[in-house]
Amino acid sequence: MNIPVDARSIGKIENADGLLARNSRLMPGDPIRVRVQRYDAGETGARYFEDFVVPYDTAMRVLDALNYIAENFATDLAYRWLCGTKMCGTCAVRMNGREVLACWEAVEPDMTIEPLRNLPVVRDLVVDRRPYEERVVSFEPWLERPSAYPGFPEPLSHRDIKDASKALDCISCMSCFSACPVIGLGNLTDFAGPAPLVQLAQTALDPRNNPAKVARALEHAGIFNCLSCYKCEEVCPAKIPIVTRVIEPLKAKTAELVPHAARHSLAFRAIVAARGRIDPSELVLRVQGPKVLLQVRRALRLLLRGKINPIRTIFRKRTAAAKAAARLLEKMRPAS
Amino acid sequence: MRILTTDVVVVGGGAAGCYAALELAKKNIDVTIVCKGLVGKSGASLFAGNLVLGGGLLGNTPEQARNTAEFLIKYHNQYLIDQNWAKRCGQWIESVYYPELEEAGLYFRRDNDGNVVTSPGKIRSVAANVQGNSGVPFMDLRRKQVIKAGIHRLEETIVTSLLRRDDGSVCGVFTVNCLTGEYAVVLARVVVLATGYSDRLHKRSTGTREMSGDGLAMAWRVGANLVNLEMQWWHTNDVAHPPTWQRMQIYPNPVLGSEHSARMVNSAGEEFFNQQIDDPLAFGPYTVQLKRLVEQVHAGKARYDGGYFAGFDHVEPREVDTYTTYGKPFYQLGLSPRQGPIETAVTAHYRQGGILVDTSNMRSSVPGLYVAGGVGGHSNGLIALVTFDGKCVADGIAMEIGALQPGELADDQVERERRRIESLLTADGDGPAPVQVKEKIRRVMWDKVGVEKNHIDLNSALEDLDRIRTSMLPNMRVKNCTRIANYEWVDAIDVCNMIDVAELIVHSSIERRESRGPFMRTDFPETDNENWLAANIMIKTDNGFRFERAPYDLPFFQPDFTRRNNMTVPW
Numbered sequence: 001m002n003i004p005v006d007a008r009s010i011g012k013i014e015n016a017d018g019l020l021a022r023n024s025r026l027m028p029g030d031p032i033r034v035r036v037q038r039y040d041a042g043e044t045g046a047r048y049f050e051d052f053v054v055p056y057d058t059a060m061r062v063l064d065a066l067n068y069i070a071e072n073f074a075t076d077l078a079y080r081w082l083c084g085t086k087m088c089g090t091c092a093v094r095m096n097g098r099e100v101l102a103c104w105e106a107v108e109p110d111m112t113i114e115p116l117r118n119l120p121v122v123r124d125l126v127v128d129r130r131p132y133e134e135r136v137v138s139f140e141p142w143l144e145r146p147s148a149y150p151g152f153p154e155p156l157s158h159r160d161i162k163d164a165s166k167a168l169d170c171i172s173c174m175s176c177f178s179a180c181p182v183i184g185l186g187n188l189t190d191f192a193g194p195a196p197l198v199q200l201a202q203t204a205l206d207p208r209n210n211p212a213k214v215a216r217a218l219e220h221a222g223i224f225n226c227l228s229c230y231k232c233e234e235v236c237p238a239k240i241p242i243v244t245r246v247i248e249p250l251k252a253k254t255a256e257l258v259p260h261a262a263r264h265s266l267a268f269r270a271i272v273a274a275r276g277r278i279d280p281s282e283l284v285l286r287v288q289g290p291k292v293l294l295q296v297r298r299a300l301r302l303l304l305r306g307k308i309n310p311i312r313t314i315f316r317k318r319t320a321a322a323k324a325a326a327r328l329l330e331k332m333r334p335a336s
Numbered sequence: 337m338r339i340l341t342t343d344v345v346v347v348g349g350g351a352a353g354c355y356a357a358l359e360l361a362k363k364n365i366d367v368t369i370v371c372k373g374l375v376g377k378s379g380a381s382l383f384a385g386n387l388v389l390g391g392g393l394l395g396n397t398p399e400q401a402r403n404t405a406e407f408l409i410k411y412h413n414q415y416l417i418d419q420n421w422a423k424r425c426g427q428w429i430e431s432v433y434y435p436e437l438e439e440a441g442l443y444f445r446r447d448n449d450g451n452v453v454t455s456p457g458k459i460r461s462v463a464a465n466v467q468g469n470s471g472v473p474f475m476d477l478r479r480k481q482v483i484k485a486g487i488h489r490l491e492e493t494i495v496t497s498l499l500r501r502d503d504g505s506v507c508g509v510f511t512v513n514c515l516t517g518e519y520a521v522v523l524a525r526v527v528v529l530a531t532g533y534s535d536r537l538h539k540r541s542t543g544t545r546e547m548s549g550d551g552l553a554m555a556w557r558v559g560a561n562l563v564n565l566e567m568q569w570w571h572t573n574d575v576a577h578p579p580t581w582q583r584m585q586i587y588p589n590p591v592l593g594s595e596h597s598a599r600m601v602n603s604a605g606e607e608f609f610n611q612q613i614d615d616p617l618a619f620g621p622y623t624v625q626l627k628r629l630v631e632q633v634h635a636g637k638a639r640y641d642g643g644y645f646a647g648f649d650h651v652e653p654r655e656v657d658t659y660t661t662y663g664k665p666f667y668q669l670g671l672s673p674r675q676g677p678i679e680t681a682v683t684a685h686y687r688q689g690g691i692l693v694d695t696s697n698m699r700s701s702v703p704g705l706y707v708a709g710g711v712g713g714h715s716n717g718l719i720a721l722v723t724f725d726g727k728c729v730a731d732g733i734a735m736e737i738g739a740l741q742p743g744e745l746a747d748d749q750v751e752r753e754r755r756r757i758e759s760l761l762t763a764d765g766d767g768p769a770p771v772q773v774k775e776k777i778r779r780v781m782w783d784k785v786g787v788e789k790n791h792i793d794l795n796s797a798l799e800d801l802d803r804i805r806t807s808m809l810p811n812m813r814v815k816n817c818t819r820i821a822n823y824e825w826v827d828a829i830d831v832c833n834m835i836d837v838a839e840l841i842v843h844s845s846i847e848r849r850e851s852r853g854p855f856m857r858t859d860f861p862e863t864d865n866e867n868w869l870a871a872n873i874m875i876k877t878d879n880g881f882r883f884e885r886a887p888y889d890l891p892f893f894q895p896d897f898t899r900r901n902n903m904t905v906p907w
Contacts, residue, residue: 020670040818058577059669067579075769076816076824082544084580086664087472088377103580104668122515123821129374142480143441152435153394157450161443168443168465168473172377202473203441 022106023059030056034065035112036077039121049112050074056107062095063102065111066125078124086237089171092116092178093125099175099235116178118193132174135196138220141203144213160207166245167201169238176232176242182225190222194232194242197221201246204253215257223250224265263287273329276321281308337754338520339745342368342488344733345509345524347495347551349375350382351719352709353530354478355726361485363734368488368522370495370511372531372546376479379532380543380686380710384471384719385587386461387444388619391430394452396460401426403458403617409893410907411618412716413688414853415869416564419892421695421714425724432727433720437464442477445592445659453659455590457612459619467592468661474719490520495550496829497753498527498558498705499746506558506704507743510753514826517819519757521750523743526704528729529555529691533710533717537838538684539775539782540641542571542583548774548830549837551711555691556840561701562874563713564689565844569854570787572625573600573646573680575665582683584665586646588621592659594651600625601645601677602637608644615906622685623853627903629682630787630856640682640787647677682787689713689844692873697732698725704740706733713871760814760828767811770827776804777834785842790859794846798839805835840874847883848872851902863902865895 026032032054039047054068063081070077081091084103091102094114119127158165176194177183183193192200200221204214232242240246255262267286271279280302285292292299302308344360346353349371360367369375376382389396390404405426409417438444445453445463454460455467464470482489492514499508499521508523531551534543541547556562575584588611590597599610609628611621618624629638638644647666648656653673656663666673690713691700698706708729709722733740768776784797809831814824850864851857870885897905 019668023669041820057579059581060578061580063580064578070823071769071771071775074815075771076814076818076822078821078823080821082373082378082546083382083583084545085383085584087382087469088374088544090374090377123818126515126821137483140484142484145439149435149439152438153444153452154438155450156443156446157448158446159448161446165443165445165465169469171472172476206441206443208441 019106022108026056026060026107026109028055028057030109032056032060032065032107033110034069036066036069036074036124037112037114038077038124039115040123041121060107061103062093062100062105062107062111062113063091065107066102066113078122078126080126087171089173092173092175092237094178099179101173101175101237104237116174118178118180118183119174127174129174132172132177132193132195135192136172136199139192139196139200139217140213141199141217143203143206143208144210145208146210154208156208161205163245163249164202164205166240167198167205169240170195170198170202171238172199173237175235175237179231179235181229181231182227189225190220191225192221192223194247197223197250198240198242198246201250205249211257214253218250218254218258219261221250221254223247223254224262226251269329273326274322275316276319276323276325279313279316281310281313284308337750338518340368340520340522341743342366342522342524343737344368344526344528345370345522346528346530347509348379348530348532348709348711349373349489349491350379350530350532350709350722351384351475351478352381352722352726353528354475354482355723356528356530356708356729357487358478358481358485359727359730360733361487363730365734365737368490368524369482370490370493370509370522372492372494372514372550373544374491375482375489376475378544378546380534380717381532381719381722382471382475382544383542383583384474385468385585386455386463386470386589386592387720388718389454389460389462390426390720393430393434394454394460394462400458400460404619406893407459407617407619408718411623412620412718414567414623414907415865415888415890415893415895416567416688416852416871417715418695418888419890423892425721428724428727429720433723437474437477440477440481442474447593453593455592456595457590458616461589461592461619463592463659466661467659468587468664471719490522493520494826494829495554496757497749498554499523499743499749500558501704501744501746504559504703506702507741507746510750512757512829514823515821517761517822517825519754521745523745525737525740525742526706526733528698528706528708528733529711530708530726531711533686533690534684535687535834535837537778537781537834537841538786539778540574540582540681540683541778542574542683542685546826548834550830550833552690552840553833553836555700555702555705555707555711556836556876558702558705559876560705561692561876562690562840562844563692563871565687565713565841565874566848566872567688567852567855568684568841569622569686569688569716570626571683571685572622572629573598574683576642576679576681581665582681586665586678586680587660587662588625588646589619591651591656591662594655596648596651596655598646598648598662599650599677600628600680602632603643604637606637608632618907623907626682626787626854630903642679642681644680645677646680648673649676684781686710686717688716689872692871695728697735698729699732757829760812760832761819761822761825762817763812763814763828765811765813767808767813769815770812770824770831773804773808773812773831774827774834776808777801777831777838780804781838785838785845788856788858789845790857791846794842797842801835801839801842809835843881844872844874853902853905853907856902861901861903862899863905864899866898869895
């Protein structure tokens with residue numbers, strides 16, 4: 001596929017890729033080879049794969065294949081689902097290495113089905129939702145009105161709530177939580193993860209919410225640990241533009257409401273505005289402050305490798321690029 | 337085994353159960369929700385497509401307000417409803433329900449100018465965020481309200497039986513956790529059943545996976561009276577393929593912010609139903625659609641399991657996509673709604689009937705057993721109506737809480753139930769797996785207790801169900817005895833409820849000797865308001881059951897005929 005893809009459209013293009021083809025290249029009766037990961041925490045504790053062949057049926061979904069297996073071959077297969085129509089968000093699994101909603105994704109002729117990552121497996125494809133739920137609850141994701149509710153219908157425009165509205169499409173399937181490489185690092189960062197942040201955005205980006213409450217939640221969201229890799233958007237079955245409409249607006253909110261949690265980002269921005277480019281030594285100085293003195297060896301290493309250049313930092317020249325950068329950044333500053 | 341104590345156990349985590357729990361907690365009554373799935377994610381409430389406007393809400397005219405009430409009573413319940421209850425409910429929806437939801441944060445969809453987007457017409461509706469998906473943010477909000485209120489939840493936990501005091505009153509529940517296999521008893525002053533409308537008893541059924549008629553089965557076992565079980569409601573245009581999408585509806589009601597609604601087309605390509613054109617008063621036109629489909633089936637131009645189509649090829653895709661999710665099955669198949677309708681089929685939806693309740697306090701006929709929402713037999717489904725039940729049951733319990741005794745541990749009942757559930761886990765017969773028995777029951781219900789019923793088929797269904805009960809159930813085989821996330825075990829528990837409820841429904845269907853709305857008897861094709869504008873009450877007796885008939889009061893709306901062929905009745 002040689003379509004030029006910019007980062008923001010990766011998920012969209014892959015999701016739209018050949019849906020019709022994916023839905024029509026198989027004929028009823030064609031064999032679907034399914035490898036399912038089995039795991040029983042209670043017994044041997046070993047993970048293994050079991051192979052099945054399922055006959056294709058019109059418009060078959062991954063969940064149809066699992067149901068067929070559970071009815072005909074492995075009646076003890078454990079997998080979770082409730083609604084079958086992309087509303088409950090409980091049936092997400094990994095199919096051939098990518099997160100999909102079992103009820104929503106078309107089958108492929110050869111499928112390996114595994115449980116979601118980054119969550120403990122209970123049995124077979126059933127994961128423990130608690131680590132995700134606990135993060136969501138820690139945000140206290142409900143409205144706290146700074147003033148009395150004025151009565152139905154209250155003044156509110158879609159324009160004011162459009163990002164929160166996107167986040168409200170979330171069905172908490174945790175696909176993005178499984179796909180996120182930063183969550184995959186475990187406890188190395190305090191990043192809450194895409195799914196909990198989408199849940200947070202539902203109320204944090206709601207203009208009716210108390211900013212002080214939003215600030216409390218953002219304080220421990222670890223949002224600047226997001227790599228903007230767009231993996232979350234790529235797998236989101238609800239097609240929420242998670243990076244652009246959730247993470248980025250939440251970062252802006254953090255910079256506005258909890259500036260000390262956005263020190264690195266604000267310094268980066270200020271430097272680019274002043275110099276038209278990033279200056280690593282100034283960035284280190286601004287973010288680390290006097291602590292930098294404790295890291296002389298590291299500074300020397302950076303100097304030797306040409307990563308920092310104190311001379312240039314001190315004797316900076318005002319360039320046209322700096323002016324342009326300042327103008328652009330000013331234009332992008334969210335109206336607040 | 338854990339023994340928990342609380343004031344009230346609410347069984348079910350849908351709109352009714354959550355609201356009941358929230359209202360009880362507000363009154364400082366200790367409450368525990370036991371939910372077979374996940375609170376806010378399982379049960380029929382999740383599927384709410386839009387929220388109907390009643391009364392004078394958002395500029396409803398008196399005529400639109402009256403239309404909404406008329407729609408509810410005629411099209412939605414075929415007059416089998418307490419009209420005074422409906423009136424109280426309507427007033428509450430207008431004055432409490434909408435403001436409560438919005439104050440808590442529910443986003444009623446606005447346009448960029450700040451107007452709440454409505455569907456125009458004789459009856460109007462709004463959406464929570466997006467039409468077709470309203471139940472998702474609605475129930476997510478309820479889930480979070482429940483968490484915020486600190487209400488104790490036992491999720492992915494099955495209530496397998498109601499426990500009783502010596503005097504027969506209900507005082508707790510026996511539960512199994514689906515993920516850990518652990519048993520627990522929850523003792524309470526009273527129990528609220530809020531297990532929902534759907535039972536998933538037919539081959540094609542709406543509702544969520546875990547539903548299996550548990551509420552009806554358990555209520556019947558403790559002797560509660562049931563009512564109008566035969567009044568099965570159907571979705572007429574749910575997506576035919578794949579089976580997983582059997583509850584994916586090509587919504588027939590008006591598209592939000594548009595004058596259009598879906599159209600239905602038979603196998604010959606002829607349009608046979610379009611709500612906005614054919615019956616603007618039938619806002620949720622399920623019964624009207626069904627009748628038109630029956631004509632197509634009789635003409636050989638459709639089948640109940642497919643061979644006809646529904647879609648939006650007459651509407652600009654932008655009109656469908658601006659405020660609704662109605663295009664989602666099309667897009668996921670790689671199609672545009674413009675390209676044509678997709679194949680649809682009939683699906684067993686809600687049951688209008690259920691447990692008989694006193695609508696003034698939501699008590700069943702068994703002391704200590706209260707009911708809220710769809711499992712009750714007093715109205716057909718709308719998310720606002722079941723929420724009102726949550727309020728009523730909380731009020732009803734609060735009124736009596738002072739006189740209600742704490743739950744008592746009935747050791748012998750608990751031990752008996754533990755042994756019964758344990759024996760299902762270790763079932764090592766040489767027969768089918770529980771899931772196969774489930775499918776067998778659903779097949780019998782679909783083939784013989786489907787859209788068009790008659791005495792011969794219904795009796796044949798009873799024979800089939802009896803065969804399943806006597807020859808298949810005792811020989812079920814559970815392959816894996818693990819207690820961890822053992823859905824086979826869950827299926828085995830479900831089957832025992834499903835077989836009981838299926839039989840009760842068939843008996844009730846035999847008893848109602850008329851046709852009324854979605855209840856169609858080919859051997860009694862007339863709607864008979866003289867004899868059957870009445871509750872069909874099923875009462876447990878020492879040697880089985882008997883039926884009683886109780887006519888409904890008709891204070892506000894009355895049918896304008898005594899007897900008429902059901903197919904010619906507009907509702």
